[in-house]
C-alpha cells in the first residue's frame with residue numbers, strides 16, 4: 001500500500017507513529033547490548049502440587065533490567081526480539097541461566113525443584129537448539145528431567161514436521177514438554193496424539209472466572225479429563241483465589257500456579273521462602 005501511494009505516503013505517518021518507531025529502534029539497539037551487559041534476570045514462579053501441597057517446580061520468567069527504564073516485563077521486549085531474531089541468543093541465555101540455577105540450588109531447600117523455561121516458536125528455527133540444551137545441562141551436570149520447556153500452540157500450526165523433530169529430540173533427552181496457554185491457540189487437538197506432551201497449562205482466561213461461569217468450569221473440567229486420559233498432567237495458570245484452588249483440587253488438576261501461591265520472585269526470595277516453608281501455607285486449604 002505504501003508503495004502504491006509513492007511520495008504521498010508521508011501523510012499517513014502521524015507524529016505519534018514516528019515517536020513509536022524511534023522508541024522501537026532505540027529499544028532494539030539497547031536490546032543488542034543487553035546480553036553483553038548482563039541485563040537479563042530470571043524470576044521464578046512456584047507451581048503447587050495439589051496432591052501433596054508441595055512445590056515441585058517453578059516457571060522461569062525473564063525480565064530486563066534496562067539501564068534507564070527500570071525492570072521491563074517480557075511483553076516490552078520479547079515480541080521485538082522475536083522480530084529481529086535476537087530471541088535465539090536470549091533463549092540460549094535463558095536455558096544456560098536456568099541450568100546454572102539448578103546447579104546452584106544443590107544442597108539448598110530448592111534442590112529438588114524443576115525449572116520450566118518458555119521458548120518462542122521462533123526459537124525452534126534454531127537447528128542447534130537441542131544440542132545447546134544438552135550441552136547446557138551437561139556443563140552444569142544437571143539431569144535433563146529437571147528442565148521443562150513451555151511452548152504455545154503456535155508450534156502446531158506452522159513448520160509442524162520440523163517442530164515435531166525438534167521436540168522429539170528434546171523429549172528423548174529427558175526434558176519435559178509443556179503446552180502453555182492451552183485452549184486459546186486455534187490449533188487442532190490432533191497434535192496431542194502426535195507430539196510428546198507431558199503437561200498442559202490451562203490458560204488463565206479459563207481460570208479467572210472458573211468458579212463463577214458455568215462454561216469456564218465445563219471447559220476446565222473437560223481439559224483436565226482429556227489430558228488425564230492421554231496420560232498428560234495439568235497445570236492451571238493464574239490462580240488467584242482460594243475458591244479457584246479448591247475447585248481445581250476437587251477436579252483433580254495436578255498443579256496450580258498464580259498470585260495466590262506466589263508472584264514470580266527473584267531466586268534469593270524463592271530460596272528464602274522455600275527454606276522457611278512459606279509457600280506451603282496453602283496446604284491448610286482442604287476442599288473435600
Ligand code: C2E
Nearest residue numbers: 061062073074078094118119120238239240257258259264
Ligand atoms: P506465560 O508463560 O503464560 O507466563 C505467565 C504470565 O502470567 C507471567 O507474566 C506471569 O507473571 C503472569 N501470571 C502468573 N500468575 C498470575 C496470576 O495469578 N494473575 C495474573 N494476572 N497474571 C499471572 P510475565 O512474566 O509478564 O510473562 C509474560 C509472557 O512472556 C509469558 O507468558 C511468556 O509467554 C513470555 N515469556 C516470559 N519469559 C520468557 C522467556 O524467557 N522466553 C520467552 N520466549 N518468552 C518468555
Ligand code: MG
Nearest residue numbers: 059118150180
Ligand atoms: Mg509459560
Ligand code: MG
Nearest residue numbers: 180181201237
Ligand atoms: Mg502461560
Ligand code: MG
Nearest residue numbers: 181203204237
Ligand atoms: Mg499465559
